[in-house]
Amino acid sequence: MLISIIVTARNEERNMVHLLDSLVNQEPPIEIVIIDAKSTDSTAEIVKEYMSRYDFIKLVVRGGTRGLSRNFGVERCSGEAVAFIDADCIVNPFWISRVRASLKDWDIVAGKTINIGYQPFEDLERVELMYKGFDITFPSNNLAYKKSLFDRIGGFDDRFITAEDIDLNLRAVEAGATIHYEKEAIMYHRARPTFYKFYEQAFWNGVGRKQLTLKHGRLWRNYRPFEMFRREISFWSLTRLVFALLGYAGYKFFRRKKEPEQAW
Secondary structure: OOEEEEEEEOOOOOOHHHHHHHHOOOOOOEEEEEEEOOOOOOHHHHHHHHHOOOOOEEEEEOOOOHHHHHHHHHHOOOOOEEEEEEOOEEEOOOHHHHHHHHOOOOOEEEEEEEEEOOHHHHOOOOOOEEEOOEEOOOOOOOEEEEHHHHHHOOOOOOOOOOOHHHHHHHHHHHOOOOEEEEEEEEEEEEOOOOHHHHHHHHHHHHHHHHHHHHHHOOOHHHEOHHHHHHOOOOHHHHHHHHHHHHHHHOHHHHHHHOOHHHOO
8 A cells, every 4th residue: 555645844944854764764655745835944955855865755835724735735646545744743663554554444543642842741632522432633743544535525624724633533533434543653743842832832722623613513512521630730731721712712813813824
């Protein structure tokens, strides 16, 4: 099974070499499609240098939201399956082999994400949203779809600023797809490097949850609040929640402040 690895990037010169070094050694056959959202640094030049050595790497330039960029990449890939990852990630050597094996039995494969960086940020977990027995909050920086399913449900909704992956997973499950968590498909993701970036991410995640509510109706009953409070409550988890609620409540005002090319 040829797997197309779709990478979205914007101004990732610091991280791109590390990501590509981890991807070029994955089990073949693969192709790597980099969608550069009009970077102003040397991201594209780094990718071109790798293209000169590996004929299975492609580069396309396309601004817009992350969902729009990913759809653009899928349209230009050849694989029977598509695996999504972000430029600030690194995968272990067995990532694609475990994804490929799991896709034989499942429609969607979500890998294990390990955050690296500032420890309090590393320890924070996803706020899970269960739908028809599946966790649909597995993020699209470590997520693989059979391409036929991705095409059938129409790909990412490019109107989303964030939470486009939750929306995609929800629609896939609604269409009868199954999601498998493959804990051996390991990806390392850099936690936000500054307090500002951390809270900015929390804010826009709140905006994305508001977009989910507007599109799909009230989803609160699908959250698992008691499970969340069984985990360790920290200053960082509580303040993250506050900024997410600000984004949720202020969606109508702030959505015009975020240009599509900045939705990273």
